[in-house]
Amino acid sequence: MASLQEFRVIYGKLLAQEKAKCNKHEHDLAAFQVFRERLCVEFDDRRYVGGVPGVHVGDVFDSDAELFLVGLHRKLQSRVDYINRNGGTTCLAVSIVSYAQQSVQNNNLDFLLHVGSVAATTGQKMEDISAGLEKIPISAINSISNEAPAPFFYISHIQYLGKYQLDPPSGCDCVGPCSDSQKCACVMKNGGKTPFRKTGGLLEEKPLIYECGPSCKCPPTCRNRVGQHGIAFRLQVFKTASMGWGVRSLDFIPTGRFVCEYIGELLDNEDAQERDNDEYLFLIGNNYYDVSRWDNLQKTIPSLRNGPGEEEENFFAVDALKCGNLARFINHSCTPNLFTQNVLYDHDNKGMPHIMLFACEDIQPLEPLSYDYNYTIDGVHDSEGNIKKKRCLCGSVECTGWLY
Incomplete structure (x- = not known):
């Protein structure tokens, strides 16, 4: 955490310099290079399965460089960090970078949606239930x-x-x-x-x-x-x-x-x-x-x-x-x-x-x-002419309680 604080000080000074007209990603890399040279820091390339000391669920990091620095993520430009297994034929994800976007009004945190990183999904295949019949896979x-x-x-x-x-x-x-x-x-x-x-x-x-x-x-x-x-x-x-x-x-x-x-x-x-x-x-x-x-x-x-x-x-x-x-x-x-x-x-x-x-x-x-399936109540019958009933589970505030 002390190293992270030092990195943020370096990054802040670079960002404040009027001559630094590079984008945010270039600032990250520049600050990271200064950090390594100033503190003579050496990093290994090993990945670990399990918790990282000092890092807790819910911690927020401002860049890929910060994730790399604390040992949480060893891929600077990949959203999924992984370990090769079985001679490189399979991959085990050890870190996934999550992004919060204001345009996505979704508060359900029970699942994550991964939309990139070809290298991290080597050996894995997203099922397309249309078997290629749709121009966009389903x-x-x-x-x-x-x-x-x-x-x-x-x-x-x-x-x-x-x-x-x-x-x-x-x-x-x-x-x-x-x-x-x-x-x-x-x-x-x-x-x-x-x-x-x-x-x-x-x-x-x-x-x-x-x-x-x-x-x-x-x-x-x-x-x-x-x-x-x-x-x-x-x-x-x-x-x-x-x-x-x-x-x-x-x-x-x-x-x-x-x-x-x-x-x-x-x-x-x-x-x-x-x-x-x-x-x-x-x-x-x-x-x-x-x-x-x-x-x-x-x-x-x-x-x-x-x-x-x-x-x-x-x-x-x-x-x-x-x-x-x-x-x-x-x-x-x-x-x-x-x-x-x-x-x-x-x-x-x-x-x-x-x-x-x-x-x-x-x-x-x-x-x-x-x-809206547009059924009418008591308007659906079975093969013998009996009225069929089915409850509606849509959960809408305007739900009628019955599908038919």
Whole structure:
């Protein structure tokens, strides 16, 4: 501790010198070099497993150099210090540097999130449950037990039954990115306005959104292509204390940004009724004309003005039980931070929309993701017609107490 105090005096003098115009890291190294020369200090490179005399849990250090000086951390530019074991084939972490960031409003100290240091993770591999199907790997973690997620077949696109041959929709003739113009056919499908901001965020929740599709001449960078591009944030499946598995983001997600699609097998009502387990069934295409929800907003979309069409006579559902993506793990909440949005882009059948999940508020890193499952009390029945009951465990101050 006396050595640490001496180092801080040297560092303070260097920082106060007007001629020293280097950054903080350079000040650290300069002060450390002066400290070594002045006190003729020699350091060994050995790592130790166990406590360090004079250092206690909760102590705060201002730099990597201070950690090195007290013997707590022997890597000046690495966030994880480790010992090589078994001839260098495995590594044992002996010190992890934790950073407190004001932008991360998270008071849960039961876990640490490590996001760097390739050298320190040699021989270790972060599991990607999507097996490379997502452009951003989907990690899974369980800090509560040794349980792993139940096995399922990961897919990144809706699986349509063979009996449904869906034709691509007519597209726009825009040479560049689409904009609010009567010349853009896709903009006109959306009521004359592009539904997305230039930054990619959704302007408002709507009964139905038409994205530009495979027949459109606009480029892939068109602002009217959002959900079809897939996941844009680092998402993680994790074990919760009371609600099974859940999903959280490792990144900040601004309001209105696309998060993920609910993906699985697309079933008609007849096939859906034959499924014994309805835990992952998501009914789709049945809420376009909910007056209490949309307040006539559907009338601004040309394809919805005349009420349900023939393609909407049959009800469909997406079943993510056997095959699906990470959205199958997102939990319900009575005060959710996500909302579901019907989107069409690869076909025009309104009965089979893509279910896209968007952020309805700013979502902080490590905050659990949730949406309203929208069940009705006494509205869920088993195969014999009996009413099913399930308590809601979301913990929200507005929780109704029952999921259905």
